[in-house]
Amino acid sequence: MLSKEKHELLRVKAKDIRREIVTMVHRANSGHVGGSLGAADIISALYYHVMRHDPKNPEWEDRDRFILSKGHCTPVIYAALADCGYFPKEDLLEFRRPGSHLQGHPYQPKTPGIDASTGTLGIGISTGVGMALGAKLKKQDHYYYILCGDGEIQEGQVWEAAAFANKYKLDNVIGFVDRNYLQTDGYSEKVMPMDPLAPKWESFGWKVFEIDGHSFEEIIDTIEKAKKEKQPVMIIANTTKGKGVSFMEGEAEWHGKPPGKEDFEKAMLELE
Amino acid sequence: MEYKATKQGYADALKELGHENEKVLVMDADVAKATLTEQFEAEFPNRFFNCGVQEQNMLSAAAGLALEGFIPFASTFGVFATCRAGDQMRSSIAYPKLNVKIGVTHCGISVGGDGASHQSNEDIGMARTLPNMTVIVPGDYEESRLATHAAAKMKGPVYLRFGRDKYPVVPEIHGSFEIGKAKTLREGTDVTIITTGILVNEGLVAATTLEEKGHSVRVVHMHTIKPLDTEAVLKAARETKGIVTAEEHSILGGLGEAVAGVVAENHPCPVQRVGVMDTFGESGQSQELLDLYGLRAPNIVEKAMKIIS
Numbered sequence: 130m131l132s133k134e135k136h137e138l139l140r141v142k143a144k145d146i147r148r149e150i151v152t153m154v155h156r157a158n159s160g161h162v163g164g165s166l167g168a169a170d171i172i173s174a175l176y177y178h179v180m181r182h183d184p185k186n187p188e189w190e191d192r193d194r195f196i197l198s199k200g201h202c203t204p205v206i207y208a209a210l211a212d213c214g215y216f217p218k219e220d221l222l223e224f225r226r227p228g229s230h231l232q233g234h235p236y237q238p239k240t241p242g243i244d245a246s247t248g249t250l251g252i253g254i255s256t257g258v259g260m261a262l263g264a265k266l267k268k269q270d271h272y273y274y275i276l277c278g279d280g281e282i283q284e285g286q287v288w289e290a291a292a293f294a295n296k297y298k299l300d301n302v303i304g305f306v307d308r309n310y311l312q313t314d315g316y317s318e319k320v321m322p323m324d325p326l327a328p329k330w331e332s333f334g335w336k337v338f339e340i341d342g343h344s345f346e347e348i349i350d351t352i353e354k355a356k357k358e359k360q361p362v363m364i365i366a367n368t369t370k371g372k373g374v375s376f377m378e379g380e381a382e383w384h385g386k387p388p389g390k391e392d393f394e395k396a397m398l399e400l401e
Numbered sequence: 402m403e404y405k406a407t408k409q410g411y412a413d414a415l416k417e418l419g420h421e422n423e424k425v426l427v428m429d430a431d432v433a434k435a436t437l438t439e440q441f442e443a444e445f446p447n448r449f450f451n452c453g454v455q456e457q458n459m460l461s462a463a464a465g466l467a468l469e470g471f472i473p474f475a476s477t478f479g480v481f482a483t484c485r486a487g488d489q490m491r492s493s494i495a496y497p498k499l500n501v502k503i504g505v506t507h508c509g510i511s512v513g514g515d516g517a518s519h520q521s522n523e524d525i526g527m528a529r530t531l532p533n534m535t536v537i538v539p540g541d542y543e544e545s546r547l548a549t550h551a552a553a554k555m556k557g558p559v560y561l562r563f564g565r566d567k568y569p570v571v572p573e574i575h576g577s578f579e580i581g582k583a584k585t586l587r588e589g590t591d592v593t594i595i596t597t598g599i600l601v602n603e604g605l606v607a608a609t610t611l612e613e614k615g616h617s618v619r620v621v622h623m624h625t626i627k628p629l630d631t632e633a634v635l636k637a638a639r640e641t642k643g644i645v646t647a648e649e650h651s652i653l654g655g656l657g658e659a660v661a662g663v664v665a666e667n668h669p670c671p672v673q674r675v676g677v678m679d680t681f682g683e684s685g686q687s688q689e690l691l692d693l694y695g696l697r698a699p700n701i702v703e704k705a706m707k708i709i710s
């Protein structure tokens with residue numbers, strides 16, 4: 130059970146992350162605000178409660194790994210990593226700037242706390258299952274948390290990774306599908322229907338849970354359950370893209386559009 | 402100077418083709434808002450197919466539609482067509498020589514903020530090494546429009562390469578367009594600048610700078626990388642002291658190597674390449690990245706001076 134204090138901490142951290150997301154994308158005048166805002170609660174739960182990690186020791190062998198398979202949502206992970214202390218917060222000012230380690234998409238060799246390079250949708254989950262197999266070979270007991278977009282899982286490669294994880298019984302993989310029903314070109318079930326989604330993962334040999342991706346209790350309880358499974362787990366997290374900023378919520382246009390001055394100020398007022 | 406997106410030339414031509422030829426279909430892989438093929442969808446919803454984030458399936462399915470007699474224009478970002486779906490491009494389209502047009506946007510370093518994962522600096526090389534593939538890299542909005550029409554008229558696979566940003570409009574390259582026929586924009590005898598894609602404007606600016614210094618400069622715009630206009634290349638090799646190539650692409654695999662190969666085998670002369678060095682790109686604003694990666698007129702001038710002096 131989540132204590133009241135812990136719940137409050139996660140809520141505050143998620144809000145801080147959201148403020149940082151809007152600020153970074155506005156300042157860079159480039160980046161993906163909607164999918165980042167929608168994932169802020171999952172990231173807050175992972176980095177401030179669930180994951181075994183040490184910002185002072187980003188290369189620690191036994192740490193849990195996080196892979197942002199929907200690599201365009203770097204603002205949400207950069208904000209959390211900076212706040213945890215993986216690198217100075219001032220670095221966020223250089224998001225998407227030449228010479229910065231905070232590239233548009235995650236680049237593992239340069240950014241402390243980034244466990245795999247992504248950006249091409251589909252590659253993150255495959256890299257993740259490969260890492261998870263590596264950990265098994267080394268008899269390590271940490272977990273791989275992999276965040277996929279619901280547009281991303283249309284990629285064939287995702288299902289190749291799903292088959293692989295089943296074959297090698299990778300029970301150290303806990304995936305999320307950020308089910309916001311939106312992608313670049315609009316409503317996902319119109320662009321490329323994937324429902325019913327749970328049976329697809331189940332038939333590939335994954336244990337599936339479906340949750341409210343904005344409920345810290347559900348995220349955390351479900352991860353506890355997932356850890357008891359003897360197979361890879363996919364958590365279908367129902368979310369609202371743009372969560373926290375009323376005029377961005379559920380709006381496809383905020384997928385990759387940076388907020389201008391006016392919208393930025395409106396958004397920041399809502400995130401007070 | 403007027404700036405206009407090359408991808409808008411692609412989108413406008415698709416709409417025109419939609420009216421002219423009912424066999425023309427357009428496909429996209431969840432980037433229709435970015436490639437601008439959503440404009441075709443708005444006019445011809447029944448002839449537009451959004452494949453979702455599935456570039457591989459899109460390209461092989463396009464091959465299927467071509468086998469049924471249609472002319473599909475499969476659209477995505479350059480990096481995803483060539484790298485993610487490279488085998489589908491090769492095995493489903495190029496090898497059986499099917500009438501599929503692959504129209505890609507967001508090519509080159511000028512993609513900007515998305516950074517290396519989305520900056521396709523290798524795609525010309527990948528497309529060019531496929532047998533049967535025609536590769537066209539238009540220089541501005543209008544040439545993009547003309548090239549798209551020309552691609553629809555010819556039978557066989559075509560790779561059409563466009564950018565994300567707005568680029569200078571270059572009236573010198575407007576008018577006619579013939580696949581495989583380079584455009585000589587300036588005559589000269591000291592050095593030849595051969596450009597492709599959006600660097601055509603930088604080539605012309607560089608030529609003016611060199612002419613002001615008293616040098617006679619030829620400028621050839623090579624909108625078709627394959628089949629390469631070897632006639633124009635060899636003429637330059639014979640009639641000027643050497644060639645500078647300029648492209649928004651890696652110096653490996655693209656225009657520079659294509660030109661160097663022809664020259665080396667037939668009429669050796671100095672060749673200097675302006676392009677992205679053998680490195681991945683990074684995030685930044687598109688115009689500043691063109692500066693940072695040395696894809697500007699002064700870079701062309703510098704290389705030209707190596708040949709002249």
Ligand SMILES: Cc1ncc(C[n+]2csc(CCOP(=O)(O)OP(=O)(O)O)c2C)c(N)n1
Pocket residue numbers: 163164165199201248249250251277278279280281282307309311312313370384430431432454481485
């Ligand atoms: C292979 C590949 N194709 C296309 C893209 C371009 N792209 C970036 S984000 C995106 C849509 C992603 O939608 P979704 O996975 O649902 O993410 P979210 O809604 O969480 O932002 C696309 C198509 C890409 N990055 N990689």
Ligand SMILES: [Mg+2]
Pocket residue numbers: 278279280307308309310311312317
């Ligand atoms: Mg989505």
